[in-house]
Amino acid sequence: MTDLYENQRAMRRMRKQAMDRGVIAILDVGSSKIACLVLRFDGPDRFRESDGVGSLAGQSSFRVIGAATTRSRGVSFGEIDTMQETERAIRTAVQAAQKMAGVRVDHVIAAFAGARPRSYGLDGQVDLADSVVTEADVARVMASCVVPDFGAGREALHAHPVNFAIDHRSGLIDPRGQIGNSLAADMHLLTVETQAIQNLLYCIKRCDLELAGVASSAYVSGLSALVEDEQELGAACIDLGGGATTLSVFIKKHMIYADSVRIGGHHVTRDISQGLQVHPSKAESIKTRHGGVVATGMDDRDMIPLGGDTGDWEHDQRSVSRSEVIGIMRPRVEEILEEVRARLDAAGFDHLPAQQIVLTGGGSQILGLDELASRILGQQVRLGRPLRVQGLPQAATGPAFSAAVGLCLYSAHPQDEWWDFDIPADTYPARSLKRAVKWFRDNW
Amino acid sequence: MQPLKRAVTTPPLARKPGGEAPVRRDPAPSRVAYRLNRLWLTPFYRRLLRIGVPVAVVGLIGLGYFSDEGRRSAITDKITEIQRSYQERPEFMVQMLAIDGASDELAGDVRALVPYEFPLSSFDMNLDTTRAAIEQLDAVARAHVRIRSGGVLHVEVEERLPVLVWRDRKNNLTMIDSTGHRVAPLITRTQRPDLPLVAGTGADKPEAVAEAQALYAASGPLNGRLRGLVRRGERRWDVVLDRDQVIQLPEQDPVRALERVIALDQAEDMLDRDLAVIDMRIPGRPTLRMAPGAVEKFRRIKSLELGASNG
Numbered sequence: 001m002t003d004l005y006e007n008q009r010a011m012r013r014m015r016k017q018a019m020d021r022g023v024i025a026i027l028d029v030g031s032s033k034i035a036c037l038v039l040r041f042d043g044p045d046r047f048r049e050s051d052g053v054g055s056l057a058g059q060s061s062f063r064v065i066g067a068a069t070t071r072s073r074g075v076s077f078g079e080i081d082t083m084q085e086t087e088r089a090i091r092t093a094v095q096a097a098q099k100m101a102g103v104r105v106d107h108v109i110a111a112f113a114g115a116r117p118r119s120y121g122l123d124g125q126v127d128l129a130d131s132v133v134t135e136a137d138v139a140r141v142m143a144s145c146v147v148p149d150f151g152a153g154r155e156a157l158h159a160h161p162v163n164f165a166i167d168h169r170s171g172l173i174d175p176r177g178q179i180g181n182s183l184a185a186d187m188h189l190l191t192v193e194t195q196a197i198q199n200l201l202y203c204i205k206r207c208d209l210e211l212a213g214v215a216s217s218a219y220v221s222g223l224s225a226l227v228e229d230e231q232e233l234g235a236a237c238i239d240l241g242g243g244a245t246t247l248s249v250f251i252k253k254h255m256i257y258a259d260s261v262r263i264g265g266h267h268v269t270r271d272i273s274q275g276l277q278v279h280p281s282k283a284e285s286i287k288t289r290h291g292g293v294v295a296t297g298m299d300d301r302d303m304i305p306l307g308g309d310t311g312d313w314e315h316d317q318r319s320v321s322r323s324e325v326i327g328i329m330r331p332r333v334e335e336i337l338e339e340v341r342a343r344l345d346a347a348g349f350d351h352l353p354a355q356q357i358v359l360t361g362g363g364s365q366i367l368g369l370d371e372l373a374s375r376i377l378g379q380q381v382r383l384g385r386p387l388r389v390q391g392l393p394q395a396a397t398g399p400a401f402s403a404a405v406g407l408c409l410y411s412a413h414p415q416d417e418w419w420d421f422d423i424p425a426d427t428y429p430a431r432s433l434k435r436a437v438k439w440f441r442d443n444w
Numbered sequence: 445m446q447p448l449k450r451a452v453t454t455p456p457l458a459r460k461p462g463g464e465a466p467v468r469r470d471p472a473p474s475r476v477a478y479r480l481n482r483l484w485l486t487p488f489y490r491r492l493l494r495i496g497v498p499v500a501v502v503g504l505i506g507l508g509y510f511s512d513e514g515r516r517s518a519i520t521d522k523i524t525e526i527q528r529s530y531q532e533r534p535e536f537m538v539q540m541l542a543i544d545g546a547s548d549e550l551a552g553d554v555r556a557l558v559p560y561e562f563p564l565s566s567f568d569m570n571l572d573t574t575r576a577a578i579e580q581l582d583a584v585a586r587a588h589v590r591i592r593s594g595g596v597l598h599v600e601v602e603e604r605l606p607v608l609v610w611r612d613r614k615n616n617l618t619m620i621d622s623t624g625h626r627v628a629p630l631i632t633r634t635q636r637p638d639l640p641l642v643a644g645t646g647a648d649k650p651e652a653v654a655e656a657q658a659l660y661a662a663s664g665p666l667n668g669r670l671r672g673l674v675r676r677g678e679r680r681w682d683v684v685l686d687r688d689q690v691i692q693l694p695e696q697d698p699v700r701a702l703e704r705v706i707a708l709d710q711a712e713d714m715l716d717r718d719l720a721v722i723d724m725r726i727p728g729r730p731t732l733r734m735a736p737g738a739v740e741k742f743r744r745i746k747s748l749e750l751g752a753s754n755g
Contacts, residue, residue, distance in 0.1 A: 073470055080563050088472035095481055104485035208482065 008189045008419040015411065016213040018107035019105055023065075023104040024212060025094060026411055028283035029112045029200065031075045031243025032265060032362060035396070035404040036093035036134025038066030039411065062228070062412050064391035068093050078217070078244040080116025087203045089266050094207060106169040108204055109213040111220050111403050115196030119156070119347070120148050122187040131167065131177045133183055136442060139421040140187045152193045152435040157216050159198070159418035162254040171252075187418065188256050190216055192387045193345035213411060218258040220406030223298045223359040225384035225399070226250055233340050234352035237384065238340055238377075239402055240363025242266045244337040245336050250427040254415075261339045265363040268332045274330045274406045275335040277319055286364075293330045299323040333366065337376040344377070358384035362400035450712060453698075530541060531567040537655070539563050546601040550583050566591050574599075582626045608637060608656060611643040622657065624648040641671070646678030648685040653679065655698060662699050665706045669715070680725070689715060691722045 018024040019041055023272060028035040036315040039062045070092040074085030099107060124145035128137055150156075164172040175183060177418065197214060204211050208336075222237035234251040241263045273283035288327035290304050302322040308315055349355060357377050359369060364383050374381040384404035396404065422438075473481065483489050510516055539562055545553045558576050571589045578587040578599065606619035606627040617630035619639065622650040626637060626648075630636060640660045646652060656673050659681060663670050665683065674682040681698050683691040693701045701724040709715045713721070719737035723731040734742070 070472075071470055089470070091475075091478045092470075092472045095478055098482070098485055102485070104482050208479065 005419050006273060008391070008417070009013045010047060011166060011211060011213050012420065013112075014107055014110065014210055015414070018212050021107070023101075023105050023107075024096065024114070024411055025066075025108040026407040027090065027093070027108050027110040027204075027216065028401075028402060028407060029075060029080070029090070029110060030080075030217070030403070031074055031078055031113070031264065032072055032241065033069045033400070034075075034086075034089045034093045035062050035069045035401060036067070036090075037392075037396070037404055037408060038097045038102075038105055039063065039408055040065045040101075041412070045133045057167050057200070062390070062408065064102070064389060064393075064396075064408065066097035066099070067393050067396050068096030068100060070096070071100065072242070074361070076243050076266075077264075078112050078246075078260065078438075079196045079201060080112075080239065080416075083199060083203060083206075086199075090203055090207050092319060094209065106208075106210055107174055107212040108209045109215065109407060110200055110204065110211060111217040111410075112196065113217040113239070113241050113260055113403070114262070115192035117190055117216055117218060117246075117258050117260055118150065118154070119193065119259065120150065120189040121256075122146065122148070122159075122188070122189050123184060125182055125184040127182050128180060131179045131181065132418055133135075133178050133180070135176060136422070137183055138164075138176065138185075141183045142187065142418055142421055145185065145187050147189070150189075153194050154191045155194045155197060156189055156418075157192045157214060158188070158219060160188050160254055161417055161418070162188050162252070162256055173252075190219070190255075190256065190258050191218065204373065204385045213414070214244070215407060215410050216258055216404075218248040219255050219401040220408065220410050221246065221386075221402035222248040222250055222255060223331065223409050224386040224406035225358050225402045225436075226356075228253075229358050230354075230358065233354040233356070235354065235358060236344060236349055236354035237358045237360060238364075239361035240264060240336065240359065240404075241361050242363075245361070245363070246342060247340055249347060249352070253353055257349075259343045259347070261336060261343065263332075263336045264338060267336075268329050268363075268366075271328050271332050276304050276318075276325075278308065282307065286325060289347050291323055291329055292326050293320070293333050294366035295323045295326045295330075295371045298340040299326060299373075315432045321387065327398055329366070330372070333372060334376065336363075341376055355380055357381045360384040360386070360399045360402040362398075364399050406409050453555075468748055471586055498604050506621045522543060531565045537563045537595055538566050538597050541597045542592075542632055544585075544598070544600045546603060549565055550581070550601065552601060553581055553583070554578055554587075554601060558591065558597070558599070560597070561597070562597075569597070585621075591682065598633035599676065606636070606639060608647075608653060609639045609641045610632065611649050612648075619649075620653065622653060624650045624653045627742050640673070642675065644675030644678075647673070649678075652678075658699050659683065659693075659702055662706070666715075675702045685715065689719060689722070692725050694725050704730070 015024070022041045024039050026039065028039050031169065053123070060270065065230065066289045070089050072086075073089050074080060074082030075089075080086045094105070122145040124141050124143075126137065126141045126144050139162075141164075148179065162172065163186040164173060164175040165184040165186075166175055166178050167182060169180075172178070201211055217241065221239040222231075225237050225239075226235050231250045231253045234249075236247055236249045239246045244260045244262050244264050246260040249257050252368075265287075269280060269283045269287055272287055273276070273280045276283065278286070278287070286304060286306075290302070292299075299322040304322060305320045306318045306320060308318070312317060344350075344402070355378055357380060358380065359372070359373055360383070363369075370381055370383055383399065384402065385399050386402040387409070389405055389408055392405065456490050468490075484493075498651045536690060538560070541555065541558055541562065543554050546554055551621040557580075558574060559577075560564045569591070571591070575587050575589040578584055578589070578601070583604055584601050585604045586602040590598055592598045604621040604625060604627045607622045608620050609630060609673055611622050612618065619627040619630055619636065621627050634640065640656070642648075642652075642656050647656065650676060659673060660670075663683070671684045671686055676682055676692075680695040681693045683693060683702060685691070691702065691705050705714070705722055705724060718735045718741075721731075721737045723733065
């Protein structure tokens with residue numbers, strides 16, 4: 001645990017260095033594409049108070065100066081499985097983004113979808129020494145949270161304090177300065193497989209880059225695709241990616257649950273490829289150009305030539321109707337959504353005050369998906385596109401870039417996590433020099 | 445029946461239409477290319493390559509070329525040759541020297557001081573040093589040297605006007621101007637009998653010269669009896685008349701003291717009498733010293749007047 005703690009702290013330091021230098025790259029390692037954006041941070045002085053532009057949670061402080069995407073290779077289910085291929089893909093994306101930006105980037109913040117994220121709710125309680133809550137008390141209560149045994153080979157990726165309570169008053173965002181007898185905290189801990197992080201770290205190291213942060217793509221696509229009141233009142237963001245579908249649940253502007261379903265757009269493509277006996281690239285083009293999930297009578301007459309170059313005349317002259325394609329796609333999409341539904345039910349999503357569901361990611365562009373989703377997931381479904389950020393090219397504003405844009409927001413203004421608070425002195429071993437130094441620093 | 449028209453099919457991505465070797469679908473930069481690209485985007489290396497390398501190459505080529513002595517001297521020779529051919533154009537040549545405002549004697553001296561052999565290019569002349577050399581002459585107060593159109597080096601001289609003849613302690617006679625500056629030596633006093641004479645150390649100080657001129661201006665009524673002025677102790681004047689009469693003037697206001705003596709002379713014919721020294725050094729107490737024989741004579745006359753017998 002402390003090892004990870006140190007890792008995360010080192011990454012925070014790296015992020016700070018990058019901020020000082022003013023340029024940072026963000027890398028969305030997806031199963032279907034790898035996107036790299038280069039951000040320039042101009043500092044808080046770019047806008048004055050009188051311009052009417054506030055900090056906007058850090059959005060006004062950066063600008064996208066380079067953007068590149070490349071077809072992903074070596075990534076499946078949102079995890080890296082062929083290191084060399086992935087490394088080459090990352091190199092391609094980073095080099096193209098650097099070329100567009102005209103600057104060299106050394107620090108990168110990455111997000112990935114897979115690695116079987118698992119959510120835990122933690123809570124802890126401490127008695128306050130003197131009735132006023134101080135920063136040290138906050139650190140103490142977080143240290144007192146009981147960490148569940150999430151198993152070997154897993155690591156905490158996010159650990160957000162989501163709620164504070166003093167005595168019997170709950171729902172506090174910032175308890176500092178308040179008066180009470182005991183302080184309790186709730187925390188959301190997201191763990192992923194260590195191996196996935198290590199693979200990513202290795203790939204990024206091989207590209208001569210420094211990792212300045214890792215985020216779950218479920219979390220960051222929620223940051224960009226959900227609007228503020230949805231985050232406040234309770235909503236789920238479902239990112240339909242290529243290899244995995246991630247979902248995250250937000251309330252009171254905190255993520256309280258995240259999970260991923262290991263089915264995605266690639267499975268739909270493979271179904272078409274298998275069902276129609278065509279090359280996967282042809283199947284992909286049929287899916288994107290003619291695909292859909294709701295058939296109408298017109299679709300029976302809409303014939304799609306399949307083509308082919310086998311030399312067999314009959315085989316190369318085949319064509320299918322659009323309703324046949326829909327007939328192949330729909331069960332698979334239904335399966336994804338039902339799986340998501342099961343995960344949401346398991347998380348107790350139906351107990352939230354508002355149950356808005358936002359579909360985003362490249363898969364959300366399937367025609368008629370919102371209609372199908374509202375049947376499976378409930379009435380409040382909308383399609384979400386990422387927030388607009390400064391300097392983002394038009395080509396990167398689609399729903400497939402939710403995670404990339406969310407990662408920009410995350411890098412500009414990360415939420416305080418467990419490791420951003422000081423370690424309380426009594427967690428150090430007794431007789432440690434660090435403990436003595438810490439005690440002196442706290443008391444003088 | 446098969447239709448004769450061939451269906452348009454999209455070629456698979458993996459193969460070129462001609463059917464040769466498959467193209468690479470996902471081109472990625474190699475590790476070396478990627479590193480070089482990042483190096484190129486580093487500002488320091490970028491500047492090094494874009495400015496440093498060309499400068500170094502040009503510098504090395506230049507260094508290699510100029511390391512040979514023969515090439516270096518050839519280049520400097522060529523440069524001087526071009527320079528000379530420009531400087532020696534007829535527009536810049538000076539043919540003669542013209543001197544204005546100097547007596548013939550002084551003009552000869554000035555001519556001797558100008559060190560140039562005409563014709564000469566005006567680029568080779570240093571008019572400032574020439575002017576300074578001319579102004580070193582005692583008889584020259586100021587000189588203007590310029591090159592006039594038509595190739596004439598024009599020297600305009602303002603001569604010093606001698607106002608006094610100064611006899612110093614070694615009996616050398618010198619003419620000095622109103623600032624006390626030496627103008628020219630004299631061999632005998634008779635060369636310039638029109639100039640008044642001063643003597644003594646410190647008589648050529650500017651303030652002494654001014655006083656001497658004022659005293660001479662005031663001494664008109666002495667009717668040519670004045671032989672000269674002697675500076676005493678570098679602070680006051682003695683007026684020396686013929687018959688070795690001396691009027692000792694005070695340090696302060698000597699002209700008034702001289703005027704008083706002249707007034708006494710006009711009223712009483714004082715200077716015609718047998719006086720040796722008229723001491724006016726203390727204005728409130730003028731003192732006369734009679735000539736050595738005069739006292740005896742005065743006493744005898746007095747006793748005769750009183751009717752006394754000698755004894």
